[in-house]
Amino acid sequence: MKQVSLLGATGSIGIQTLEVIRLHPEQFSLYAMAFGRNIEKALPLIREFKPTIIVVQDEATKVKLNKEIDHQQVFCGGEGLIEASIADSVDVVVNAVMGSVGLPATLKAIQAKKIIAIANKETLVTAGHLVMEEARKHQVELLPVDSEHSAIYQSLNGEKKSDIQKLIITASGGSFRDKSREELAGVSVQDALNHPNWSMGAKITVDSASMMNKGLEVIEAHWLFDVPYEQIHVILHRESVIHSMVEYVDRNIIAQLGTPDMKVPIQYALTYPERLDLPITEHLNLEDIATLNFERMDMERFPCLRMAFEAGKAGGSMPTVLNAANEEAVQLFLEGKISFLDIEKYIEQALENHDRIHNPDLSTIISIDEETRKSVRFHLN
Numbered sequence: 001m002k003q004v005s006l007l008g009a010t011g012s013i014g015i016q017t018l019e020v021i022r023l024h025p026e027q028f029s030l031y032a033m034a035f036g037r038n039i040e041k042a043l044p045l046i047r048e049f050k051p052t053i054i055v056v057q058d059e060a061t062k063v064k065l066n067k068e069i070d071h072q073q074v075f076c077g078g079e080g081l082i083e084a085s086i087a088d089s090v091d092v093v094v095n096a097v098m099g100s101v102g103l104p105a106t107l108k109a110i111q112a113k114k115i116i117a118i119a120n121k122e123t124l125v126t127a128g129h130l131v132m133e134e135a136r137k138h139q140v141e142l143l144p145v146d147s148e149h150s151a152i153y154q155s156l157n158g159e160k161k162s163d164i165q166k167l168i169i170t171a172s173g174g175s176f177r178d179k180s181r182e183e184l185a186g187v188s189v190q191d192a193l194n195h196p197n198w199s200m201g202a203k204i205t206v207d208s209a210s211m212m213n214k215g216l217e218v219i220e221a222h223w224l225f226d227v228p229y230e231q232i233h234v235i236l237h238r239e240s241v242i243h244s245m246v247e248y249v250d251r252n253i254i255a256q257l258g259t260p261d262m263k264v265p266i267q268y269a270l271t272y273p274e275r276l277d278l279p280i281t282e283h284l285n286l287e288d289i290a291t292l293n294f295e296r297m298d299m300e301r302f303p304c305l306r307m308a309f310e311a312g313k314a315g316g317s318m319p320t321v322l323n324a325a326n327e328e329a330v331q332l333f334l335e336g337k338i339s340f341l342d343i344e345k346y347i348e349q350a351l352e353n354h355d356r357i358h359n360p361d362l363s364t365i366i367s368i369d370e371e372t373r374k375s376v377r378f379h380l381n
């Protein structure tokens with residue numbers, strides 16, 4: 001029996017993780033759950049799964065929650081996320097919070113030698129060098145939940161790293177894949193949230209539409225698999241059936257295919273190295289799909305992808321700035337305060353105004369993250 005700590009339990013990945021846990025009660029039990037402020041969504045989950053530790057975003061939410069339940073161990077904020085990640089009884093930490101707020105808990109979970117199923121890609125983008133250094137030091141392997149990285153992880157199984165020619169990451173193209181740049185000027189939040197293939201949280205759905213999601217995934221892949229940016233390739237693949245591929249030096253390409261359903265990579269990370277039945281997910285039927293399409297990625301059309309490659313290659317503190325500016329700009333877009341095209345403008349400005357710091361430590365990363373967010377908000381006023 002694996003005791004799971006689930007950070008981001010009320011989110012899209014969180015709810016699907018609970019579906020997997022519910023399916024295999026003999027394999028998994030929910031020991032800890034963390035969420036932000038969504039008490040309404042959390043209450044039935046608390047009543048059903050009866051976690052020993054509960055974490056909420058702030059004191060006010062804790063006070064509200066305590067009026068609804070009688071629970072001994074409710075923690076708050078970043079410290080709470082860490083408590084939930086290092087508790088002795090926890091075997092696996094599923095980090096599915098949204099944003100760089102997940103970073104300190106990931107580092108502490110590694111130091112506590114937990115199994116880590118990582119959905120929270122912002123952690124790896126903002127501080128990949130620190131996360132991977134800790135993972136190496138403590139001999140902890142990060143199990144990717146992100147569908148592309150789960151695909152690459154499976155395609156690398158048993159292979160030599162030195163035989164990799166390139167990683168090929170597939171992109172659906174997101175909500176605006178058929179719009180020209182001119183047409184993007186007037187798009188609404190509702191339009192952006194209409195992803196063609198996946199049902200996900202709001203922030204990642206907007207990232208998909210701007211192609212920043214793919215940019216973050218390139219940086220995530222660089223760190224997870226220790227592959228240089230020059231050997232990471234992105235390709236447009238509308239169907240989201242091939243989740244990503246690895247090409248080897250002998251021209252063999254190994255790909256992972258599956259129904260676009262996040263429960264598949266979530267369960268794989270939870271059961272690894274075993275596999276279990278997943279009856280709640282449809283089988284992939286290639287005869288019904290009939291055709292798979294591939295298109296060259298246009299960096300002019302998708303400047304967020306270009307900026308992510310550039311920030312990743314520049315390294316140091318640049319990916320921290322890229323990520324923080326993006327998180328803040330997407331939030332402003334979701335609040336209706338800026339337009340869709342402003343997102344890339346704000347990120348570009350933040351990157352231009354930043355003097356790169358080589359090999360930033362955790363406190364430097366946290367302060368750069370905060371400063372970048374402030375500067376994005378400042379330019380708005």
Ligand SMILES: NC(=O)C1=CN([C@@H]2O[C@H](COP(=O)(O)OP(=O)(O)OC[C@H]3O[C@@H](n4cnc5c(N)ncnc54)[C@H](OP(=O)(O)O)[C@@H]3O)[C@@H](O)[C@H]2O)C=CC1
Pocket residue numbers: 007008009010011012013014034035036037038039056057077095096097098099101119120121122145146147198199200201202203204262
């Ligand atoms: N959704 C998907 O299919 C995929 C997601 N990912 C990655 O997984 C992560 C989660 O994505 P997704 O599930 O879509 O996001 P959601 O927005 O749906 O969920 C985010 C979760 O994090 C919680 N949360 C947010 N801030 C805090 C905080 N400060 N403290 C504690 N909890 C917090 C939210 O709580 P509350 O509900 O109370 O606000 C919610 O439970 C992201 O990094 C994303 O990029 C990767 C691949 C696919």
Ligand SMILES: CC(=O)[C@@H](O)[C@H](O)COP(=O)(O)O
Pocket residue numbers: 146147148170171172173174198204207208209213214262
């Ligand atoms: C499901 C998942 O892993 C998402 O990150 C997904 O990849 C989004 O799709 P696109 O970014 O390819 O549109």
Ligand SMILES: [Mn+2]
Pocket residue numbers: 146147148217
């Ligand atoms: Mn993905």
